[in-house]
Amino acid sequence: MISLTIPIPKRPTHPTGIWNWLTTIDHKRIGILYGVTAFILFLTGGIEALYMRAQLATPEAEIVSPEVFNQLFTMHGTTMIFLAIMPMGTAFFNYIIPLQIGARDVAFPRLNAFSYWTFLAGAIMLKSSWFLGGAPNAGWFGYAPITGVPYNPGHGIDFWILSLQILGIASLAAAFNFVVTIINMRAPGMSLMRMPLFTWMTFVTSLLLILAFPVITVALIELMFDRFYGANFFVPAAGASPLLWQHLFWIFGHPEVYILILPAMGIISEIIPTFSKKPLFGYPVVVLSGVVIAFMGWMVWSHHMFTVGLGPVANSVFALTTMAIAVPTGVKIFSWMGTMWRGSIHFSTAMLFSVGFVALFIIGGLSGVMHSSAASDAQQQDTYFIVAHLHYVLFGGSIMALLAAVYYWFPKITGRLMSESIGKINFWLTFIAMNLTFFPMHFTGLDGMPRRIYTYGTEMGWDLWNAVASMGAFLLAASILVFMHNVVRSYRKGEISGSDPWDGRTLEWSISSPPPEYNFAEIPVVETRDPFWAQKRDSVATARVGGGSGEGEHDIHMPQPSYWPLVVSIGLLIGGYGLIYNVAVAVVGGAIALIAVYAWSFEPVNEPEEH
Amino acid sequence: MSLFRHHPTRLVRLVPLLLVFIVAGCYPDHPQSTFDSTGPVAQSQLNLFYWIFWAAVFVFVTVQSALLYICLKFRRKPGDPDPEQTHGHNKLEIIWTVLPVILLAIVAVPTVLTIFDNANSPDPDGMHVNVVAHQWWWEFNYPGEDVKTSNELHIPVDEVVNVSLETKDVIHSFWIPKIAGKVDMVPGNSNKMWIKGEEIGIFHGQCAEFCGESHANMRFQVIVESRADFDAWVASEREPAVIPVEPLAKAGLDLFEGDAQCWSCHKVEGSSRSRGTKGPNLTHLSGRQYLGAGIVENSQTNLRNWLTSPNDLKPGNIMYRDAAVYNDPDKALSDSDISALVAYLRSLK
Amino acid sequence: MNLITKDPKAQSDTAHTGHPTPLTYFKIALILSITTAIEVGVFYIEWLGHGIIPVLVILSGLKFGLVALFYMHLKYDSPLFSWFFFGGLALATSVFIAVLGLFKFFVAQ
Amino acid sequence: MLEAGADPHGENSEHTTTGLNHRKLLMWAFLGSDCMFFGTLIGTYLVSKGRSLVGPYAVDVFDIPVTSVSTFVLLMSSMSMVLAYAALTRGSLKGFRIWIASTAIMGMTFLSFQVFEFYEFANHEVHFKCSTPISDLTEHERTFIDKCAGQDASHEVEEQHGLTPRTNLFGTTFFVLTGFHGAHVTLGVVWLLSLLFYSFRGGVTAKRNLDVDLAALYWHFVDVVWIVIFTVVYLFGVFPGF
Numbered sequence A: 001m002i003s004l005t006i007p008i009p010k011r012p013t014h015p016t017g018i019w020n021w022l023t024t025i026d027h028k029r030i031g032i033l034y035g036v037t038a039f040i041l042f043l044t045g046g047i048e049a050l051y052m053r054a055q056l057a058t059p060e061a062e063i064v065s066p067e068v069f070n071q072l073f074t075m076h077g078t079t080m081i082f083l084a085i086m087p088m089g090t091a092f093f094n095y096i097i098p099l100q101i102g103a104r105d106v107a108f109p110r111l112n113a114f115s116y117w118t119f120l121a122g123a124i125m126l127k128s129s130w131f132l133g134g135a136p137n138a139g140w141f142g143y144a145p146i147t148g149v150p151y152n153p154g155h156g157i158d159f160w161i162l163s164l165q166i167l168g169i170a171s172l173a174a175a176f177n178f179v180v181t182i183i184n185m186r187a188p189g190m191s192l193m194r195m196p197l198f199t200w201m202t203f204v205t206s207l208l209l210i211l212a213f214p215v216i217t218v219a220l221i222e223l224m225f226d227r228f229y230g231a232n233f234f235v236p237a238a239g240a241s242p243l244l245w246q247h248l249f250w251i252f253g254h255p256e257v258y259i260l261i262l263p264a265m266g267i268i269s270e271i272i273p274t275f276s277k278k279p280l281f282g283y284p285v286v287v288l289s290g291v292v293i294a295f296m297g298w299m300v301w302s303h304h305m306f307t308v309g310l311g312p313v314a315n316s317v318f319a320l321t322t323m324a325i326a327v328p329t330g331v332k333i334f335s336w337m338g339t340m341w342r343g344s345i346h347f348s349t350a351m352l353f354s355v356g357f358v359a360l361f362i363i364g365g366l367s368g369v370m371h372s373s374a375a376s377d378a379q380q381q382d383t384y385f386i387v388a389h390l391h392y393v394l395f396g397g398s399i400m401a402l403l404a405a406v407y408y409w410f411p412k413i414t415g416r417l418m419s420e421s422i423g424k425i426n427f428w429l430t431f432i433a434m435n436l437t438f439f440p441m442h443f444t445g446l447d448g449m450p451r452r453i454y455t456y457g458t459e460m461g462w463d464l465w466n467a468v469a470s471m472g473a474f475l476l477a478a479s480i481l482v483f484m485h486n487v488v489r490s491y492r493k494g495e496i497s498g499s500d501p502w503d504g505r506t507l508e509w510s511i512s513s514p515p516p517e518y519n520f521a522e523i524p525v526v527e528t529r530d531p532f533w534a535q536k537r538d539s540v541a542t543a544r545v546g547g548g549s550g551e552g553e554h555d556i557h558m559p560q561p562s563y564w565p566l567v568v569s570i571g572l573l574i575g576g577y578g579l580i581y582n583v584a585v586a587v588v589g590g591a592i593a594l595i596a597v598y599a600w601s602f603e604p605v606n607e608p609e610e611h
Numbered sequence B: 001m002s003l004f005r006h007h008p009t010r011l012v013r014l015v016p017l018l019l020v021f022i023v024a025g026c027y028p029d030h031p032q033s034t035f036d037s038t039g040p041v042a043q044s045q046l047n048l049f050y051w052i053f054w055a056a057v058f059v060f061v062t063v064q065s066a067l068l069y070i071c072l073k074f075r076r077k078p079g080d081p082d083p084e085q086t087h088g089h090n091k092l093e094i095i096w097t098v099l100p101v102i103l104l105a106i107v108a109v110p111t112v113l114t115i116f117d118n119a120n121s122p123d124p125d126g127m128h129v130n131v132v133a134h135q136w137w138w139e140f141n142y143p144g145e146d147v148k149t150s151n152e153l154h155i156p157v158d159e160v161v162n163v164s165l166e167t168k169d170v171i172h173s174f175w176i177p178k179i180a181g182k183v184d185m186v187p188g189n190s191n192k193m194w195i196k197g198e199e200i201g202i203f204h205g206q207c208a209e210f211c212g213e214s215h216a217n218m219r220f221q222v223i224v225e226s227r228a229d230f231d232a233w234v235a236s237e238r239e240p241a242v243i244p245v246e247p248l249a250k251a252g253l254d255l256f257e258g259d260a261q262c263w264s265c266h267k268v269e270g271s272s273r274s275r276g277t278k279g280p281n282l283t284h285l286s287g288r289q290y291l292g293a294g295i296v297e298n299s300q301t302n303l304r305n306w307l308t309s310p311n312d313l314k315p316g317n318i319m320y321r322d323a324a325v326y327n328d329p330d331k332a333l334s335d336s337d338i339s340a341l342v343a344y345l346r347s348l349k
Numbered sequence C: 001m002n003l004i005t006k007d008p009k010a011q012s013d014t015a016h017t018g019h020p021t022p023l024t025y026f027k028i029a030l031i032l033s034i035t036t037a038i039e040v041g042v043f044y045i046e047w048l049g050h051g052i053i054p055v056l057v058i059l060s061g062l063k064f065g066l067v068a069l070f071y072m073h074l075k076y077d078s079p080l081f082s083w084f085f086f087g088g089l090a091l092a093t094s095v096f097i098a099v100l101g102l103f104k105f106f107v108a109q
Numbered sequence D: 001m002l003e004a005g006a007d008p009h010g011e012n013s014e015h016t017t018t019g020l021n022h023r024k025l026l027m028w029a030f031l032g033s034d035c036m037f038f039g040t041l042i043g044t045y046l047v048s049k050g051r052s053l054v055g056p057y058a059v060d061v062f063d064i065p066v067t068s069v070s071t072f073v074l075l076m077s078s079m080s081m082v083l084a085y086a087a088l089t090r091g092s093l094k095g096f097r098i099w100i101a102s103t104a105i106m107g108m109t110f111l112s113f114q115v116f117e118f119y120e121f122a123n124h125e126v127h128f129k130c131s132t133p134i135s136d137l138t139e140h141e142r143t144f145i146d147k148c149a150g151q152d153a154s155h156e157v158e159e160q161h162g163l164t165p166r167t168n169l170f171g172t173t174f175f176v177l178t179g180f181h182g183a184h185v186t187l188g189v190v191w192l193l194s195l196l197f198y199s200f201r202g203g204v205t206a207k208r209n210l211d212v213d214l215a216a217l218y219w220h221f222v223d224v225v226w227i228v229i230f231t232v233v234y235l236f237g238v239f240p241g242f
């Protein structure tokens, strides 16, 4: 009732400018915010990586201290996973999903804005730890008990815990939103089996998220109780088993890696058909294999724990379930190749990145299968061989696909094409540098180089390949600079793209670039897969998609901007810092969030109209 | 792409290059290389690795060449009509589901067999060593031999050694790449493994689980020796420490058991005073080849450096953090104190 | 797959035919109370020994199901809702039973 | 919580692909997700069970009859919740108010029980006569047996030895699990009361019974979670040898 007794500020109405961005609930703008923020954070994670590579380039280097090195890899891993790849995925979910399913917005536009601001709050919180007495330093999976107060009295871990909680809220908000949006806001006729693959994988990813995040949330809450209130969840001295943390983390963690890769696979499944001018080969099977991967992702978590002493039976079971995931993944790979087979393949930059994805992901997947053999993983676990695997699937997989997505959808978002000639340079540089950076890690790993070491002696014989990897990393930085150059240049003066530069197949290409605020002047009716292609080729006479004429524009009511999502997020941020420094501040933060939630609840999506 | 446009065969030349790369990666002579196993556990793991590796190479070569072929073959040429809009091919899809299953079965069987093989010691009644990990050093206890030592593991060649693994603080992982893959030491959870060295020599061990600031510096040596040498070593280890006679060393002993308070953390057998357990057992320190858990050679200079500023050799180490001589300026060791301590420690043969 | 497609019977809000009456709700409440009483009662029957465990699991499962099906009207609502709810429930149950298994919870010490 | 609440014309429910309401779908997805949340907490509790090194343990502190009563109250609140919804759907605003108020009251009763229980546990006393045979003492009580040394059999040992989240692993896992359930109930009570007040401002109508439906789903969920907790934590908790 608070909201009814305190004066509510008037609803924001700014059509442009900073206030518009702060209060926007337009999925396209939120998508852009998400994307730009995540990319900047990707750069910070990359800079952290460059520091590490500089330190490791030569034996016994002294560029950073061991303590800082530990903070670097922790922040690098956490940043890349939670602040770069996940939100970049969310950026595309936001921008593209409503367009692909023929909707005017997402189901809960304000929840969407809230998701972004909360993500930003979490990012600020985590990154600020560098300046507030030291970043977290226990690795991205923060195994107990090294995260406990006795071994880690500083605030680094507290920042890690609280920012991950806040980020978790953001991810959950987005995931719930997309689950509902995709189930409920599809254009008439777009049955599940007519949904574009990217939409499908977004759906599956969102389901994974809403099921996986509660687990890490609880684990973090438990750790928080241990650290802040002297509870005993992971305290061995009280009889607790620190293995519980590992289980909880990886029950979340393995589905999480599929949360990182499934959107990428969705992106690839859009781009390859477009540039091969063929429909996706074996569509139902590709969909199914995505679902199966997600499902099986729940049965394999202990493959990260092969060496903790679970016993031969458990290790065998988890080895087998893990190997089994190669089957549905293989199906996807082969289906992409089947799509290209007898196609008319145009190697645009987006397509190059997609094929690069397939090639690199196979390498990463195969090293994954090598890990899955528990007995031989005893030699690999916690070595650079793992680091090689994870970068092949994460960089070679997720990042390559996201870069492909930028090249592919940039014209839709900005109305301009990215430069193809710079794009080619970008791709080849990335591709070569990526292999130069991460392939040698296979060697050093098998040569016995453990991960997370800040230094090594020259007698170990790891000098050469570390030097190569470091060179590769700086080359990779150069390739990212090329990419940034291309984006900025093309945004300013790229060739005008028109609405359908690639001869696209799905609905987003049927409307103007950039799309009008309401996306579709008239909601399309879908009668087939790849509806836009069908319409263009006239194979389905009645398909009526697209429009964008702007007629009847005045009858379209778009949800109106709102302050509240932003305010709730600010409250959360204040609350987060408060929990670390001062409980009173935390209470204030909580109160702000609570009041804003109330105000939000009683604020209509649209102001009642004056008829 | 343009590089290969007219000469797809050029790519083929890359294959041997790639193989050279791969082979270049296995340096059997490197101290922690997993390609040069000298024990049955590591050997079985290596065999398994090769088995899977070649399966992976097979998949890699077939799939990547198919991909390359497709990329080269089906490129769009100007004026191409739309290709036929095929939607799938059931038979093909079944084939590429079943083939990987078969391939996986081929790697799964030896995997499971090896897991079980390595799980149980072939000689559970043989020798036992209890390893206790600490941030960032190792304690090795031989209950049967009644020997307690640190940072250097002696084992007799060709004998099964049953190892039990524990930790005093955080999680560590016990790993001797050439002898056996790693097993973690988890608080409150004693793990078991077995090892067997089949070659006389000194091998490197390494903590493999991130355990804090000096994780990188948590190493150890494994000395595989003949039974006779091993017995001799056991006999000498059992001896209490010699009481030094040389004056400087005697002064060192006094310091050690007196003002420097070394005794509060270190054990020296035979001394009634030095019974600490926070740091490594120093009874036969000078018999060890390395200092500070495998970090530097055990030389006079290095020992001196260690005592002068432990933090430089091993950042964050607990001795530097907690010993009064380092964190209380009033108690700091003078150069002559250090000389005395070094003399004493060097006498602990 | 037809669960997610339009199903006129699945109209969410009001006006279902065959919606339960308050009487049904009372009956359910009665069953719930009796079951709880039995649970607590069973608990004091010593000769059941470990047999109490399955009994209690079944009884509380029954209560859970009744509330979910009737009070949360899953029985009358779109099956999609049941998928979400029971899907989450089944996943949570199976994952954590597996975790307990890995901790040797079911092995008598 | 009432996101999109208010879509004043109830448009959302009409124009969706599935015919299902957005918010209701969201609620169910949330409940599925919350299953994982409580699953993790209960899993933690069970894994930690029997690992505590010092007492008091479940047998020492639990009072099954008391908790049975509060369980019963919560179950009945579910019934009154569903009746509130039914009343509103029938158009009886009065019935709605009565039932929702009683639901909230029962919720608060449950919470008071919980507060009482937490207080009791935190101030738990070890209390036994030295004449009691050792086999009749709980494991925890036995750790106080030396207080009988030199005393005659009629001496009564009385020691304040409370259970808090810090005391032992059982305390930690128990309080955090039931505490989070309690937090869910608290949120639910606030929600119900908000609806009650809102109804006096004309915000709750039969046409917009969805607002109540959502609160009800949440409320019932909190109830079913308690059903599990009651069995798994309380009943199994004091069951010897489990």
Ligand code: HEA
Binding pocket: A141, A257, A258, A260, A261, A303, A304, A305, A306, A322, A323, A325, A326, A327, A329, A330, A331, A333, A361, A362, A363, A364, A365, A366, A367, A368, A369, A371, A372, A373, A377, A380, A381, A382, A386, A389, A390, A393, A394, A397, A398, B059, B063, B099, B100, B101, B103, B104
């Ligand atoms: C995008 C993220 C991503 C993806 C998709 C994967 C995919 C896989 N991962 Fe990976 N993994 C990580 C991210 C990912 N992983 C990360 C971040 C870590 C480290 C965490 C840390 O410790 O910090 C890790 C660690 C990790 C481990 C733990 C190693 C250890 O610490 O000891 C294991 C062990 O089994 C493993 C296995 C696998 C397997 C089998 C797959 C499979 O899904 C791969 C399947 C794909 C293929 C196999 C290729 C294509 C298939 C074919 C061409 C068909 C034919 C193939 C065959 C018949 C083999 N991964």
Ligand code: HEA
Binding pocket: A042, A043, A045, A046, A047, A049, A050, A052, A053, A073, A074, A076, A077, A078, A080, A081, A084, A085, A138, A139, A140, A141, A387, A390, A391, A394, A395, A398, A399, A437, A450, A451, A452, A453, A454, A473, A476, A477, A478, A480, A481
């Ligand atoms: C998505 C995930 C992702 C991505 C993209 C990357 C990208 C990179 N990673 Fe990362 N990495 C992880 C996820 C990822 N990593 C994880 C999960 C771990 C495990 C962490 C742990 O152990 O806890 C890890 C660990 C890890 C290690 C091991 C650390 C250790 O164990 O000691 C190393 C070492 O080389 C490394 C290197 C790199 C490099 C060189 C890149 C490069 O690809 C980075 C390329 C990007 C850039 C170079 C940025 C470009 C910057 C510029 C162009 C500067 C511009 C500047 C301005 C405009 C101001 N990573």
Ligand code: CUA
Binding pocket: B133, B135, B136, B171, B172, B173, B207, B208, B209, B210, B211, B212, B215, B216, B218
């Ligand atoms: Cu001990 Cu790493």
Ligand SMILES: [Cu+2]
Binding pocket: A253, A254, A257, A300, A301, A303, A304
């Ligand atoms: Cu995994």
